[in-house]
Amino acid sequence: MGHREQLLGAARRLLEDKGYAHITARDLVAASDTNLASIGYHFGSKAGLLNAAIGEIFDEWTDQLAEIAMRAAVATPVERAHVTWSALLDGLDNKRALLLSFMEAFAQADRNDELRAQFAAQYQQIRGRVAGLVAESLHGQVTADEPRAKAVASFVIAVCDGLAMQWLLDPVNTPTGDELLSGLGLLWQASTGARPGE
Amino acid sequence: MGHREQLLGAARRLLEDKGYAHITARDLVAASDTNLASIGYHFGSKAGLLNAAIGEIFDEWTDQLAEIAMRAAVATPVERAHVTWSALLDGLDNKRALLLSFMEAFAQADRNDELRAQFAAQYQQIRGRVAGLVAESLHGQVTADEPRAKAVASFVIAVCDGLAMQWLLDPVNTPTGDELLSGLGLLWQASTGARPGE
DNA sequence: ACGCTGTCTATACGCGCGTATAAATCAGGG
DNA sequence: CCCTGATTTATACGCGCGTATAGACAGCGT
Numbered sequence: 001m002g003h004r005e006q007l008l009g010a011a012r013r014l015l016e017d018k019g020y021a022h023i024t025a026r027d028l029v030a031a032s033d034t035n036l037a038s039i040g041y042h043f044g045s046k047a048g049l050l051n052a053a054i055g056e057i058f059d060e061w062t063d064q065l066a067e068i069a070m071r072a073a074v075a076t077p078v079e080r081a082h083v084t085w086s087a088l089l090d091g092l093d094n095k096r097a098l099l100l101s102f103m104e105a106f107a108q109a110d111r112n113d114e115l116r117a118q119f120a121a122q123y124q125q126i127r128g129r130v131a132g133l134v135a136e137s138l139h140g141q142v143t144a145d146e147p148r149a150k151a152v153a154s155f156v157i158a159v160c161d162g163l164a165m166q167w168l169l170d171p172v173n174t175p176t177g178d179e180l181l182s183g184l185g186l187l188w189q190a191s192t193g194a195r196p197g198e
Numbered sequence: 199m200g201h202r203e204q205l206l207g208a209a210r211r212l213l214e215d216k217g218y219a220h221i222t223a224r225d226l227v228a229a230s231d232t233n234l235a236s237i238g239y240h241f242g243s244k245a246g247l248l249n250a251a252i253g254e255i256f257d258e259w260t261d262q263l264a265e266i267a268m269r270a271a272v273a274t275p276v277e278r279a280h281v282t283w284s285a286l287l288d289g290l291d292n293k294r295a296l297l298l299s300f301m302e303a304f305a306q307a308d309r310n311d312e313l314r315a316q317f318a319a320q321y322q323q324i325r326g327r328v329a330g331l332v333a334e335s336l337h338g339q340v341t342a343d344e345p346r347a348k349a350v351a352s353f354v355i356a357v358c359d360g361l362a363m364q365w366l367l368d369p370v371n372t373p374t375g376d377e378l379l380s381g382l383g384l385l386w387q388a389s390t391g392a393r394p395g396e
Numbered sequence: 397a398c399g400c401t402g403t404c405t406a407t408a409c410g411c412g413c414g415t416a417t418a419a420a421t422c423a424g425g426g
Numbered sequence: 427c428c429c430t431g432a433t434t435t436a437t438a439c440g441c442g443c444g445t446a447t448a449g450a451c452a453g454c455g456t
Contacts, residue, residue: 003434019309021219021302025414035435040415042433100305104219107302110295110366111217120368127371151377158360165359166352168308170318173325179349186332186350201404223444233405238445240403398456405450413442420435426428 003038010034011053016097020050020104051115054105057098058119062126064091065160070133086177088160092167099164127153202240204230209251214295218248218302249313252303255296256317260324262289263358268331284375286358290365297362325351 010032014023025046029036043049068088092099109116130153135146167174175183208230212221223244227234241247266286290297307314328351333344365372373381 019305021306022309024412026412036414037416037436038434046414097308100308103301104305106363106367107217107298107305108219110298111220116367123364123367124371147377148380151373151381153381154361154364154373155357155378155381158364159353159356160360161363162356162358162360163352165304166321166356169304169314169321173322175349175352179345180353182346183349183351183353186346222442224442234407234444235405235446236403244444400455401453403450403452405448407447407449409444409446411443413440416439417437418435419437420433422433423431425430 003032003034004042006032006034007038007042007049008053008056011049012056012098015050015053015057015101019097020054020101020108023050047112050105051112051118054102054115055118055122057102058122061095061099061102062122062129064095065126065157066129066133068160070130070137088163089167089174089177092164096168099168103165103168127157130156201230201232201236204232205236205240205247206251206254208232209247210254210296213248213251213255213299217295218252218299218306221248245310248303249310249316252300252313253316253320255300256320259293259297259300260320260327262293263324263355264327264331266358268328268335286361287365287372287375290362294366297366301363301366325355328354 007028010028011023014027014031018027023046025036025039028034028039028046028049039046039049043052068091105115106119109119127150131146131149134152134156135149163174163180205226208226209221212225212229216225221244223234223237226232226237226244226247237244237247241250266289303313304317307317325348329344329347332350332354333347361372361378
């Protein structure tokens with residue numbers, strides 16, 4: 001295994017421990033059993049290395065989101081919806097530190113064209129993926145044209161991201177699946193006057 | 199006006215321009231027409247100053263969110279719901295850079311007890327506020343006990359935050375109010391089998 | 397007029413950072 | 427077996443950072 005791979009691995013580990021902004025080139029070298037100059041050689045700069053590592057992390061978060069979204073879309077009865085929302089919270093435990101680093105990098109992206117393009121592309125990808133799942137799983141049950149499916153996807157992703165943020169800040173007080181479902185129902189009733197189940 | 203206020207103002211301006219992580223003590227001094235040592239004198243450290251400024255920004259975001267949530271909760275007919283969601287997107291334009299800095303600080307908070315406590319407290323506050331608005335505005339229309347109102351509040355905040363994130367990344371492709379409402383309906387139908395309006 | 401207290405200023409210190417450079421090492425084809 | 431190009435090493439450089447310190451200065455009660 002070359003230094004390139006070692007450095008990527010170390011970057012991922014450090015992103016879990018210290019967060020994007022506080023990783024130094026020397027940290028990376030120490031954690032990867034490589035050499036200070038390897039960073040420049042393989043990635044051009046420290047930022048290049050970190051961005052590459054962040055890209056991998058985004059992909060994993062994306063995978064998890066897609067899986068959850070699929071289950072959410074499929075879950076017709078109330079009981080299953082509850083289980084689905086819970087799955088998001090469960091999965092977060094392993095990813096806490098990585099998510100934080102991801103948020104940090106996300107904020108940086110606005111001033112870093114390369115990173116920003118990378119994020120935008122990956123986001124488009126996940127939304128398309130979720131939208132596809134939604135359209136497929138709702139097929140026949142409800143008419144879901146493509147723009148509508150995309151809106152659903154955006155919405156689902158927004159909820160997941162927003163809840164993840166809340167959980168990062170205060171895991172204990174983050175609502176459970178039951179509570180969320182209840183909230184969703186309340187909101188929908190309020191905004192339409194519909195009474196579900198009638 | 200003392201240096202303390204000048205520094206706070208400069209911090210806010212710089213948070214808009216450069217982002218949390220890239221502000222140096224000398225930047226702050228240059229932007230505030232003060233002295234390098236004033237930072238230590240009034241705030242203990244650069245971080246102390248920045249955290250104070252971030253607290254102000256959080257409060258403003260919180261105010262905006264509360265206002266939007268109120269309108270969302272109140273909006274019974276479909277047309278008004280649409281208008282409400284749109285309000286969130288409109289309001290974001292002025293706040294783009296501040297939001298980014300906020301996200302950056304948010305990520306830092308996990309490794310900074312003081313900052314974290316500050317955020318958590320402010321978050322509790324906004325959730326209680328939104329929950330109160332929800333309970334009040336839905337009163338009589340639907341039974342909204344306190345835990346349920348809190349769940350609604352969490353949910354509404356999650357949606358706002360998640361959408362804000364998407365908008366930060368890619369303003370053009372963020373769904374409109376119409377699209378969001380449509381998505382919400384679709385999701386609700388799928389997870390309950392209810393057909394709104396029947 | 398004096399000294400105390402809160403504020404402001406000028407400056408120095410030393411550390412740790414990211415990166416560049418040049419030499420050493422290695423792998424494999426001719 | 428050496429030449430070549432890719433990789434790995436060791437090290438040096440200079441910059442900019444956050445903070446500490448010590449002194450200047452103003453307001454003001456006495």
